[in-house]
Structure formats: structure tokens, C-alpha cells
Amino acid sequence: MLQRVLRRAGLLLAIAFAGAYAWMALRGPQGIQALAEKHRQIRQLQEQNAAMSLDNERRREHIRLLKESPSEQDMEIRKQLKLIRPGETTFILPDMPKEKDPATGK
Secondary structure (H helix, E strand, O other), X not given: OHXXXXXXXXXXXXXXXXXXXXXXXXXXXXXXXXXXXXHHHHHHHHHHXXXXXXXXXXXXXXHHHHHHOHHHHHHHHHHHHOOOOOOOXXXXXXXXXXXXXXXXXO
């Protein structure tokens, strides 16, 4: 009889320790919250990567146009050097105010 009680008490103690360990593992620094944060960071980096890929593709297309089109070359040179042809009118608009970045507050 005493052996049975001790066996049950040992089993309950082992279950309690396993539960406490599981609770600490899930709530600790390597737990569910940390995992969710890592997933958020991964999604953010994937979005940045996709945006950069689109920008790279746009730049490749621009470079291809500059290589193949003399008129595109002329337009780019004039834009970079701020040159105009006789009779042309250039409008200079003020820069739009940049929106604050929520992450940096700037």
C-alpha cells in the first residue's frame, strides 16, 4: 500500500516538474514570444528583400535603356547636369516633406 502511494506521489511530482519545465520553456527568453518576434522580423526582412529586388529590376531596366537608346542617354545626361536646350522651360518644384519613419521617429 505504501509503495503504491509513493509511486503515485512520484508520478505526480514528475508530472508537476514536467509541467513547470514546459511552462518555463514556453514563457522564457526562448519561448513563444521570442518565436513570434523572430517570425515578425523574418516577414519584415522578406518584404524589404522584395522591395529591393523590384528596385534592382527597375535599375537594370533603366541601365538597359541607357545602353540601347541615345535619346534616353541624352535625357539622363541633361537631367544629371541640369542642362536645357534653347527654348525649353524647366520647372523646379520644392521637395516634398519626408514622412516620419515610425521606427526611428525621424
